[in-house]
Amino acid sequence: MTSSTAAKPLRYAYFPGCVAQGACRELYQSTHALTRALGIELVELKKAACCGSGTFKEDSQLLEDAVNARNIALAEELNLPLLTHCSTCQGVIGHVDERLKHAKESDAAYFDQVNGLLKQEGCSPYRGTSEVKHLLWALVGDFGLAELQQRVTRRLSGLRCAAFYGCYLLRAQDHLAYDDPYNPQSMENVFRAVGAEPVLYRGRTQCCGWPLSSYATETSFKMAGGHILEAIAAGADCFVTPCPLCHLNLDSRQPEVQQVIGETLGLPVLHLPQLVALALGIGPKELGLERHVVSTRPVLEKLGIRG
Structure with missing residues (x-):
């Protein structure tokens, strides 16, 4: 690390x-x-x-x-x-x-x-x-994963996390000092540092569909739905994303996504700092976990945390 x-x-x-x-x-x-x-x-x-x-x-x-x-x-x-x-x-x-x-x-x-x-x-x-x-790069490159691991007071053992990198973080810049834009590992390494288990699936580096949502809404929701279904099929307990726009399409619009694809989803979507902060012993209310559209209660229950 x-x-x-x-x-x-x-x-x-x-x-x-x-x-x-x-x-x-x-x-x-x-x-x-x-x-x-x-x-x-x-x-x-x-x-x-x-x-x-x-x-x-x-x-x-x-x-x-x-x-x-x-x-x-x-x-x-x-x-x-x-x-x-x-x-x-x-x-x-x-x-x-x-x-x-x-x-x-x-x-x-x-x-x-x-x-x-x-x-x-x-x-x-x-x-x-x-x-x-980005905060992810600061955690990995500046703070350090070994130091982060030492700060953990609540290991997230048994929690299976699917990273959703999206596209902008990985491919908007010509030079990416902290990760491989085509096979990134930084979020998965953060998961391991806090005791969680990474889940790999095909769509983790693809677009969430947000940029299309204002003019091609159905296409946008089908993209989001496809990613969520893949993560569920891979055994994920939650998505973790470093992008609030991805979060909006995957969490806030998940009920609408369900209607478009005709599937029941219900996969919680966490922001990266929420996940890491949980491992540091910070409570759900301090992290705003009650604000999510898709309930984060299954994540908390799996970790034995009272909301």
Whole structure:
């Protein structure tokens, strides 16, 4: 297992994103509970803007780059890496960071154009000095799985977890330092560290269908339903996802998905920090587990936890 590389307490500029402050408030809640328990300091970027979830570039690549250059510049002002807990935010902001770092070396005119827009708004310039990092990568690469395992007070023995990575976390960036984009293992390694059993199934690295849901709803729900059925067939007790948009399609819309595919599902869907925090002894209410559409009670009962 990966050992902790941190010589001092971990500190991040925290980009919570939109969904975790609205429809998936339990993700915001559980991220704070987890990081507090691990002694990780989050400096929330209160002035940050929505990353655009990939839609800004449909109108203008410059728009997406300028908005997210500003987001990264806010972290650079603090001399901290930017931490996300949403795969979509990670994919969009991380890809902008890669593109602008490349432009800094090879396309000075474009780089200056982006910073010119930031200057017009009275913002600090983007320098390309911070790293954009998902909470999963922070746990695996910075905190370390060996250290995480030592912090476990409630091993999740017997719980069979199916990771749902989705697409943005793995394939939006050109370089993925912490995992293999086609055969990832980081979430499965986290499961093992907290005592749970990973369940492998075909759809764990595929799209959940959320991007289609506004204009091809039935197709979106069939995609989600297919993934859920595969995980159930593989013996999963729950899905665990690092993306709140995946969570919305797999959990919040699971009753509608059932109607479209004509199957009864009922598979609980946990956010990554909820799962890890349970293993640290944090209670279900503190993690917002009662907010889920699909009841998480079967997970808690299997672990012998009273909700």
